[in-house]
Amino acid sequence: MIGVSITFFGVLLLAVIAYAGWSSNQTAIERERTLLENALNQSIAGALDQQKSVAWWDDAVVKITKNAIDLDFVDANFGIFLTETYGHDEVYILDGSDRPLYAFWEAERRDPSTFERRRQTVAGMLAELWRGEHPNLKLRPDIFSESQGNYRLLAGAVQAARWAGHIISVDGRPAVVAALTIVPNVDMSLLKGKPNVLVSITYIDEAFVAKIGRSLLLLDLGLSPKPAQGDGVLSEAFVGDDSVAMGYLSWTTRRPGHVLLTIILPLVAFGVIATAVLSMTILRRLRQASDELALRESQARYEAKHDALSGLPNRVYMVEKIESFLRVAGRGQRRAVAAYIDIDRFKDINDTLGHEAGDHLIKLVAARLKARLRPKDFLSRFGGDEFVILTVPAAPGGDAGLAERVSHAFASPFSINGQSIRVTASVGIALAPDNGVTADELMRHADIALYQAKNTGRDRAVLFAAEMASEVEHRRSIELELRAALESELLRLHYQPIISCRTGDIVGVEALLRWYHPVHGEISPAAFIPIAENSGLLPELGEWVLDRAMSDAARWPKLDVAVNLSPVQFRHVDLDATLRALVAKHDVDPGRFVLEITEGVLLKATDHTGSILKAIGSMGFKTALDDFGTGYASLAYLCNFKFDKIKIERSFVSSVSKLDTSRRIVQSVVTLGRGLGMDIVAEGVETETEAVMMAELGCTELQGYYFSRPIDADAMTELLRVFQPWHLVRAVRAAGE
Ligand code: C2E
Numbered sequence: 001m002i003g004v005s006i007t008f009f010g011v012l013l014l015a016v017i018a019y020a021g022w023s024s025n026q027t028a029i030e031r032e033r034t035l036l037e038n039a040l041n042q043s044i045a046g047a048l049d050q051q052k053s054v055a056w057w058d059d060a061v062v063k064i065t066k067n068a069i070d071l072d073f074v075d076a077n078f079g080i081f082l083t084e085t086y087g088h089d090e091v092y093i094l095d096g097s098d099r100p101l102y103a104f105w106e107a108e109r110r111d112p113s114t115f116e117r118r119r120q121t122v123a124g125m126l127a128e129l130w131r132g133e134h135p136n137l138k139l140r141p142d143i144f145s146e147s148q149g150n151y152r153l154l155a156g157a158v159q160a161a162r163w164a165g166h167i168i169s170v171d172g173r174p175a176v177v178a179a180l181t182i183v184p185n186v187d188m189s190l191l192k193g194k195p196n197v198l199v200s201i202t203y204i205d206e207a208f209v210a211k212i213g214r215s216l217l218l219l220d221l222g223l224s225p226k227p228a229q230g231d232g233v234l235s236e237a238f239v240g241d242d243s244v245a246m247g248y249l250s251w252t253t254r255r256p257g258h259v260l261l262t263i264i265l266p267l268v269a270f271g272v273i274a275t276a277v278l279s280m281t282i283l284r285r286l287r288q289a290s291d292e293l294a295l296r297e298s299q300a301r302y303e304a305k306h307d308a309l310s311g312l313p314n315r316v317y318m319v320e321k322i323e324s325f326l327r328v329a330g331r332g333q334r335r336a337v338a339a340y341i342d343i344d345r346f347k348d349i350n351d352t353l354g355h356e357a358g359d360h361l362i363k364l365v366a367a368r369l370k371a372r373l374r375p376k377d378f379l380s381r382f383g384g385d386e387f388v389i390l391t392v393p394a395a396p397g398g399d400a401g402l403a404e405r406v407s408h409a410f411a412s413p414f415s416i417n418g419q420s421i422r423v424t425a426s427v428g429i430a431l432a433p434d435n436g437v438t439a440d441e442l443m444r445h446a447d448i449a450l451y452q453a454k455n456t457g458r459d460r461a462v463l464f465a466a467e468m469a470s471e472v473e474h475r476r477s478i479e480l481e482l483r484a485a486l487e488s489e490l491l492r493l494h495y496q497p498i499i500s501c502r503t504g505d506i507v508g509v510e511a512l513l514r515w516y517h518p519v520h521g522e523i524s525p526a527a528f529i530p531i532a533e534n535s536g537l538l539p540e541l542g543e544w545v546l547d548r549a550m551s552d553a554a555r556w557p558k559l560d561v562a563v564n565l566s567p568v569q570f571r572h573v574d575l576d577a578t579l580r581a582l583v584a585k586h587d588v589d590p591g592r593f594v595l596e597i598t599e600g601v602l603l604k605a606t607d608h609t610g611s612i613l614k615a616i617g618s619m620g621f622k623t624a625l626d627d628f629g630t631g632y633a634s635l636a637y638l639c640n641f642k643f644d645k646i647k648i649e650r651s652f653v654s655s656v657s658k659l660d661t662s663r664r665i666v667q668s669v670v671t672l673g674r675g676l677g678m679d680i681v682a683e684g685v686e687t688e689t690e691a692v693m694m695a696e697l698g699c700t701e702l703q704g705y706y707f708s709r710p711i712d713a714d715a716m717t718e719l720l721r722v723f724q725p726w727h728l729v730r731a732v733r734a735a736g737e
């Protein structure tokens, strides 16, 4: 639209300029023509004027009569005077009846009869002179009469003064032919009858034309038989008043529009084109920009609803969608299924293989899930490693099918960075309307089912059941409170002494975490540590424990301090960095610290596990294999990894007095451990009997309620002050000797 109007106005402007140029040229030509015409008229009037100087004269009337002509007088005043003074070429005098009385041409008086050769030519003009207009002659404005306004002759009663003037062809040559009656200028009575007539012919030759040209500033005005050629040259046919063509008048016109047409018009045309091109470019840019804007807007709208990594719809989109799923299901009296999917131990993958690998896994999982779903199912990613599927199964009980499809998606290992990794997922499923009729309720219940799936061993799908809610709520609240407790230092470390069988003295302590809950009272670490592990709180919690233990360790410079490490913490990539930083911070000897690791860590042994163990060892920390004997075939680990201590699990200690198998197992562990140069710690020693037996079986250290419950640091300091070396030591030693 804008383009069209620019073109329209551009063309209009050019047309106006072109027209202005053309018309000013035309006007100039018109003017030049008029001027020329005027000049010719003037030349006629001039000829008449010149004739008048002698023809309207009393003497002329008197000296030229039919009967007697004073030839000397006539020669001097007519023939010679007019030809020499005014350049007339031929001069004739006729009587009232057009009979020739006198002729003068080519500088000589001629026989009057020579007029006959011109009679034909001037006949029309003579007729005009006597009777007014002649039909065959062009009418010219009578400039002569206008210039005679105050001449007495014209004002007077005598109407004898007559004249006629024309440009006509004489022998094919253009000529100004003028005829004027010879009448008195003073004494009118001298005129008798019809007056004589003076006729003169002045040829229009080059000189004649050139003179007119000069007067009109048309310097090259010329007369030629053929039209002249040239730039800006105008050639007009020169036609006599008798309609005879006598060649061409040519001159260079001024062409005032020339500049307009040759300079301004092209300039403006250029300007118009440039403007058009410019505005087209601007328009195109504008359109591009607005297209881009629209695109970006739609992209933004898309991005707002989609997850950048997997390209799946995000939570926002899911929330929008779930209502419509519920409606569709409600209409068909069917169930809507919401499934929460969480990749098991995704954080570990992220931590050990790096975030890029984690991202890659997310994409692969998204693709696999997508491939398993039907087109109408809705798959979205909630960020992290959580996905949600919404579906309305065609058949009742379709949720089982969904669980299967999800588990199929994880059946084969994923290939990440060239490694083949087996990944499992936990799924929480909730059905509408059974488990909730609002989107909110449904999603919350699916989430609870997921939580349950995670806590019952992962790699499974769990359908929501009402009783889960309260349990999960409880764990949830603990999780939240634990976070708060960590922040507000409601956690404490207690210490339980470890007694050397050799000296009977306290040689070390084990740091054990305590949480005093304002409502629930003391909560066992056995209960809240797994919650911390699951909620990602553990790295922080573990660091807090290490930090506190190292700071408390300064109070008991002679004791070793054992600290429990969670598998989660252990797998945490920067454990060695954390330890190094803490050692530096507290300026402690790592050799005083025993890091207790459960078999769980070794069970999932990877290169990473090995290298961390090595790093810990090379820093100088001692290591202990905790809870030894809790069910795994652990003996192999003892050979693979070099531990400083083995801690025999409490159940062995308590059953050793009753079960032979326990005794034998303990016996072989002690033999093997001591053979490898390790200390053997008996945990959970509650009675003197147990203490003696474990000592006798070869354990090097003892720990348990029998000696002391875990107590706070102040109590520990006090205990150290009052502690009497265990009195059975000597007996045991004696027994051993
Ligand atoms: P654990 O490493 O096996 O710790 C020994 C547990 O046995 C402690 O329970 C201790 O109080 C208890 N105990 C000691 N002597 C006796 C006894 O004679 N009889 C009985 N029945 N029990 C005895 P606690 O403090 O409840 O800790 C439970 C578990 O929580 C610990 O088992 C350890 O695995 C974990 N834990 C405690 N503190 C921490 C910690 O700071 N970090 C990590 N990651 N885990 C911790």
Ligand code: CA
Pocket (backbone or CB within 6 Å): 510, 564, 596, 626, 627
């Ligand atoms: Ca322990």
